Amino acid sequence: MGYIAPVKLAGRYRLEAPLGEGGMAEVWRATDERVGRQVAVKMLHAYVHPAERQRFFQEARALSKLSHPGVVQVYDLGQEEGRTFFVMELVQGGTFDQLGPFEDGLEGLRLLEAAQKVLEALAHLHERGVIHRDLTPRNILLTAEGHPKVMDFGLAYLIQESRHLTRTGYTLGTPQYMAPEQAKGLPLSPKADLYSFGAVLYRTLGGKPPFEGENDQSVLYQHVYENPRPLLEVNPAVPPSVSRLSQSLLHKDSGPRPSAAAAAHTLGEVLREYREHLSATPRGGLSRSGHYPGGPAEPGRLEIAGSYDLGGEVAWPGELVAWEGRLWVGSGRGVARFDLAEGRVQRFPLADEVSAPPAFGHGRLYAGAWDGTLSALELSGRLAWSFPTRAEITAAPLVLGGRIYLAGRDGFLHCIDEKGSLIWAFQAGGHLSASPTLYRGLLFAAAEDGWLYALDPLSGHLRYKVETGPVHASLPAARGILLIPTWAGEVHAFDPLGREVLWSFELEGEIWGPPALDHQRAYLSSWGGRLIAVDLHSGEECWSYPAGKITAGLSLAGGHVFAATEEGRVLALEASSGRLIFEASGLGPVQIPPLPYRASLYVASLEGRLYRFTESW
Structure with a gap:
């Protein structure tokens, strides 16, 4: 499209820049000077057959009568100097x-x-x-x-x-x-x-x-x-x-x-x-972003609505998960289930301490224990089957289709079918303490030997590996970026397809819990005591808050960051600014992430108490 001098159509639409051109028409960004808004103007080419021009004009008049938030609105139709034009809503957020x-x-x-x-x-x-x-x-x-x-x-x-x-x-x-x-x-x-x-x-x-x-x-x-x-x-x-x-x-x-x-x-x-x-998947999905779809709309109104005994310690690296109005968490030598409607806790004992976040799939709950056994529980609590490994399990299973992927401290990533039979196993060079992440069609497993392994999820074949430094926390991903939080305190933003580090950010102290991501920022925490937001694409620091020593991962919901500390504080901060919205203290040490779920916030303490926070009105 050749550039032409800006002109006005119908005495009000000032053409400013071309947006595109097709066989029948060209489209311009313009300003409607009468109402002061940006619009798109589509002008039919002069060589379009008059019959087609008339038909298109008639149809556009019919379309201009449509009013729906999912349809680009037609504001005006007209003809000038023999050319038919249409004025429409300007939409420029991509395809x-x-x-x-x-x-x-x-x-x-x-x-x-x-x-x-x-x-x-x-x-x-x-x-x-x-x-x-x-x-x-x-x-x-x-x-x-x-x-x-x-x-x-x-x-x-x-x-x-x-x-x-x-x-x-x-x-x-x-x-x-x-x-x-x-x-x-x-x-x-x-x-x-x-x-x-x-x-x-x-x-x-x-x-x-x-x-x-x-x-x-x-x-x-x-x-x-x-x-x-x-x-x-x-x-x-x-x-x-x-x-x-x-x-x-x-x-x-x-x-x-x-x-x-x-x-x-x-x-x-x-x-x-x-x-x-x-909500039923640790870290809010298999990409482990830490972003949840539910939670309180106004965290500043949160108040404790109840406290419940889970019957055993809830220690790192556990997590709360929820499914259809019930919360589940590893608690001591078993799994505790909290029913939201009834407000009561029921326990399902296992042979050893649950040492990994549980996960849902295929209508079952999967829980890994300190003795290296993965237990598949029916929602009634009945044991369906168990799968033994050779060392303790500290990573949440990843449930995908008819398969369960289990990382263990024996250095193996196991792929198991929904009946508990082994499909394949991949041996890494060191302990696998972090839950695997599925992103961009690859299965990522980070090991304590300092290597990140990228596998084909169907065959288990190694696609590539990258040296990162020892990792204990799961790897969150979003917007084409995989975050690698190393034990030493460095966080690397990694392009999993280009296989390159985009930026790195250094925290003070070891990283125990995984970061969280949204479309714009990464939210980081460590044993150093500060919660920091950085730009997801540049790695530049956006804000910082003195939260205290954090073992638990961070959670995101509704534009807020939720954190819990070893000092027994629970915080809600505005994600865009870092402004403190809510704080509760005196809960005792908390080592697992808060769970935003169905307009409430749930926090489980190390000593085994579940706290329910709801909004007061």
């Missing part, structure tokens, strides 16, 4: 696929929530007789806050006009995301948009489109006649329920595909279960 690939944790939750919003927007369009016909990642833009907006209705048409438009041969689209019936030139229904979004979702979740080929015809042939590679093989972090939904959207026949409203409802149920899964 939908930039939310992927799917990672278990905060990033995955954000992606699924955005997908549900797109489906709700499609339902809105379809209920009003509009089919988009060209859904691609580039036609679903994100706001600065990450909310998706469906845009670019250049090929859209009203359902009642579909036969005429198909007959005239207007069946354009983007081959990588085109429904089979569209590729064959057949009349379209709203289900064609569902197929296209299924392909967009597949590409976003897995990192690649469902079909690739040397030319458009090769890709279209595969859409019509072939099935895509199972999504779980492309990205093992994708939840099976999400993979099944993607598969249903990509059905070759339009009939079995769900409607947009039905798919949005299904994804809503998936999201409810997924949020519970994150």
